[in-house]
Amino acid sequence: MKHEPYSSRRARLIKALGDGVAILPTAPERVRNRDAHYPYRYDSYFWYLTGFPEPEAVLVLIGGNEPQSILFCREKNEEREIWDGFRHGPAGACSSFGFDAAHPVDELEERLPDLLADRSSLWYSLGHDAEWDARITAALNAVRAQSRAGKRAPHRLHDLRAQLDGMRLIKDAHEINAMKRAAAISSAGHARAMHACAPGMAEYELEAELTHEFRRRGSEAHAYTPIVAGGLNACVLHYVANDKLLNDNTLVLVDAGCEVEGYASDITRTFPVNGRFSPAQRDTYQIVLAAQQAAANAVKPGNHFMDPHDAALKVLVQGMLDLKLLDGSVDGMIESGAYRRFYMHRTGHWLGLDVHDAGEYKQGETWTCLSPGMALTVEPGLYIRPAEDVPEALAGIGIRIEDDVLVTADGCEVYTSAPRTVAEIEDVMRHA
Numbered sequence: 001m002k003h004e005p006y007s008s009r010r011a012r013l014i015k016a017l018g019d020g021v022a023i024l025p026t027a028p029e030r031v032r033n034r035d036a037h038y039p040y041r042y043d044s045y046f047w048y049l050t051g052f053p054e055p056e057a058v059l060v061l062i063g064g065n066e067p068q069s070i071l072f073c074r075e076k077n078e079e080r081e082i083w084d085g086f087r088h089g090p091a092g093a094c095s096s097f098g099f100d101a102a103h104p105v106d107e108l109e110e111r112l113p114d115l116l117a118d119r120s121s122l123w124y125s126l127g128h129d130a131e132w133d134a135r136i137t138a139a140l141n142a143v144r145a146q147s148r149a150g151k152r153a154p155h156r157l158h159d160l161r162a163q164l165d166g167m168r169l170i171k172d173a174h175e176i177n178a179m180k181r182a183a184a185i186s187s188a189g190h191a192r193a194m195h196a197c198a199p200g201m202a203e204y205e206l207e208a209e210l211t212h213e214f215r216r217r218g219s220e221a222h223a224y225t226p227i228v229a230g231g232l233n234a235c236v237l238h239y240v241a242n243d244k245l246l247n248d249n250t251l252v253l254v255d256a257g258c259e260v261e262g263y264a265s266d267i268t269r270t271f272p273v274n275g276r277f278s279p280a281q282r283d284t285y286q287i288v289l290a291a292q293q294a295a296a297n298a299v300k301p302g303n304h305f306m307d308p309h310d311a312a313l314k315v316l317v318q319g320m321l322d323l324k325l326l327d328g329s330v331d332g333m334i335e336s337g338a339y340r341r342f343y344m345h346r347t348g349h350w351l352g353l354d355v356h357d358a359g360e361y362k363q364g365e366t367w368t369c370l371s372p373g374m375a376l377t378v379e380p381g382l383y384i385r386p387a388e389d390v391p392e393a394l395a396g397i398g399i400r401i402e403d404d405v406l407v408t409a410d411g412c413e414v415y416t417s418a419p420r421t422v423a424e425i426e427d428v429m430r431h432a
Helices: 006-017 044-050 078-084 089-097 105-116 130-144 160-169 173-196 203-216 231-235 279-297 307-322 330-336 422-430
Strands: 021-025 031-033 058-062 068-073 101-104 121-123 156-158 227-230 251-256 258-260 267-272 375-378 381-384 397-400 403-408 411-414
Touching (some): 006 021, 006 058, 006 160, 058 105, 068 105, 156 160, 173 403, 203 227, 203 251, 231 251, 251 397, 267 279, 267 397, 279 422, 307 381
Parallel strands (some): 068 101, 121 156
Antiparallel strands (some): 021 058, 058 068, 381 397
């Protein structure tokens, strides 16, 4: 059925509702300026349960003895479809997406009090959208106003997103397939950037190579704003200006990934602008690469989320000592936090429909235990800003290596494949 796996996910969630009701709107369209809009992107939670791509849509799930999944969406409208494109309409949404019922979105406010009435609990994400909070409050008050007629409003409120976070943390086969497709396209984009790179190019030219390959291979969009950071710009973690020239004898850090069916890939590669690592660049790169391998080795069921970070950190700090960036012992530098001058972020994050995906990193006071089906990034780095106590050969080197991994039954699968080692990168760039 073409509406799978979304209908199965809705069924799983409905079981958790008891006799409650869940309300989940998609993202609104956003104006960029005047009458121009940003490209539309649906809400990730809504997409996870529906696969429905249109704006102005709301999902209502009803638990209990007569469970239902109901969509409110735009009606068919020939004139608007001439201007803006195809609309499924309520009837089309039912047949194509497997909802039990569908109604025009303009009827939602009228129908909502009846959908809430006599339900013990409401599952909704309070505080994420003030306008929707007001609409939900108005519907609850409309039910309460009918108390003398025997109607009762839900008396318990549950955070719907918290429930969905747990579901989204473990990827199903459909999600894994989409993420691997995104990773394959992104890997090809990074290889293309390496092929194209040359001294004198602008950072945005390299960005254009990525965008070309992403779209050429069928990706909908970048999964996030790409970073193309040449030279010292690589020491700015979220550099996105991408407007400087790439200089000879420097490195360029490219952090970019595409989106396929809503699912993100997230890859970072760092490579020499002229195609050959200098000795200092090579030594620093090998440290980061070794740290990444140590982290990947720690991604396995039973380990905690922070174990890969801790494994990478020990390698990085030893590298900082070897490069004469720090002086002391590995344990002492970690305990004091002195390493944060050159490495100031964690080694990974959850990955999925959002590039920083849903899911808790801690359960109480304990870091989340890794389980098969979880997807995360492994991305250590070193960022050596010029300073009086920094060796001249190392000043301005910024390196991050990031890959996407899936926790498996006995370890992890690194499913991004862009050239990674010094030999692979130099070979790709030599044959450009």
